[in-house]
Amino acid sequence: MAPDLRLSAAVTVDLVVLAVRDDALQVLMVRRGTAPYAGRRALPGGFVEADEDLLQAARRELLEETGVRLGRAHIEQLRAYGSPRRDPRGRVVSVAHLVVLPEASVPSAGSDADAAQWQPVHDLLAAPRKLAFDHATILRDAAQRVEDALEDSALATRLCRAPFTVAELRAVYEVVWDQELDARNFHRKMTGTPGLLVDTGRVTTRNGGRPAALFRPGRTTRLNPPLVRG
Amino acid sequence: MAPDLRLSAAVTVDLVVLAVRDDALQVLMVRRGTAPYAGRRALPGGFVEADEDLLQAARRELLEETGVRLGRAHIEQLRAYGSPRRDPRGRVVSVAHLVVLPEASVPSAGSDADAAQWQPVHDLLAAPRKLAFDHATILRDAAQRVEDALEDSALATRLCRAPFTVAELRAVYEVVWDQELDARNFHRKMTGTPGLLVDTGRVTTRNGGRPAALFRPGRTTRLNPPLVRG
């Protein structure tokens, strides 16, 4: 490395892994074993290796710390956090990533992974001081992005395990927005958006009542016009 | 700094400073004097200092490299760029920021600033290889964000020097979107959104014709429902 390059900081990736479980938006958290913030809950994450992309680092840390292998699941960069005092050990700039998994994905399994546990986002944000570093801020930003993304993107389809019914998709919206939606208008909106949902031709009665069509996510990624919150 | 902290990378901030000039969206670029990419155009930016926030670093670099002092102008983080080979000198993670200035702001003045020049975004994106590092990618992402932001935010009001007329605001949209808008419907939309524009009570005839009311940006930051592109 050239001598004029100042190695000014450590660079980490942090992961906000979200899924809907038990009618709540939940996040995968680990328990810190060492100082600083020993014993506190923290977002999974770690240092970026020398030859890694930020996204590659995020995938590797996710696997190492939680045992979750990212298949087709959604991942995107959230933003960078670089307040000088966010880590008492020194200057650490963290690039936070948002991962969205279908319901009922791996709760936790593996070596490092035993420490990983699902927690309701709402509970954690109600007691932000209990989280390590500035992870409450990161979590808040991630939750906000998901809420906003549901309005005009197909992100909700990534929170459902395929194949899913329209009602199951609606349940995701209702949990994330904490708001009831009209089942009939929602149905029209989703099935009426070309390319958003692909009908598998199969049906299910797992939710009771009349059999419901089963869908998988389609190619359309934008919801236009958006679905607006009350 | 604690010994277990790996100083894995240099952290920089890059700045995408945008303004509308001469009926085009333009960006403030500097000419690199030293290798790598000597002679190429690059986004202003530089290393983050030890005790600085990322936003503080962005403000400082903006002032140092371009002489632009950010008053009430809009600044936001765009995203982090961390490909391992984006800088041939070694591992450099850059956190890009988007700055939006009103038209006719400081072209260039000051010491370092002499190198800073306004360039049409469109021209630079047409020849991406002429830019240093991955700055064409960053510029493209920034331009995309501005285009999208005009749909549902008050960002356009920050691209106008206050006080401005509705027609001047519309000109911003037409330049950024490269699309003509109906002046009458646009007028209704903007003046009809509560809190978006504050009437100063003054008028101007600088654009000819009937005197136009002069506005300043209001408190409303969201445009709801959005203004959609054709």
Add this chain to the structure above:
DNA sequence: CCAAAAGTGTTTACCCTACACCCATGT
């Protein structure tokens, strides 16, 4: 048959587009 969930139809209200039209200035 009844409950429950899926899906369709219909009404109403709102908003957007398109364009006719009037207003207030400079020349």
Add this chain to the structure above:
DNA sequence: ACATGGGTGTAGGGTAAACACTTTTGG
């Protein structure tokens, strides 16, 4: 007077909210 841009009125179309109603299962 007339050209130019500022601003308002209004008719038609499309989409969404609200809700009545039908469909298809399980018990």
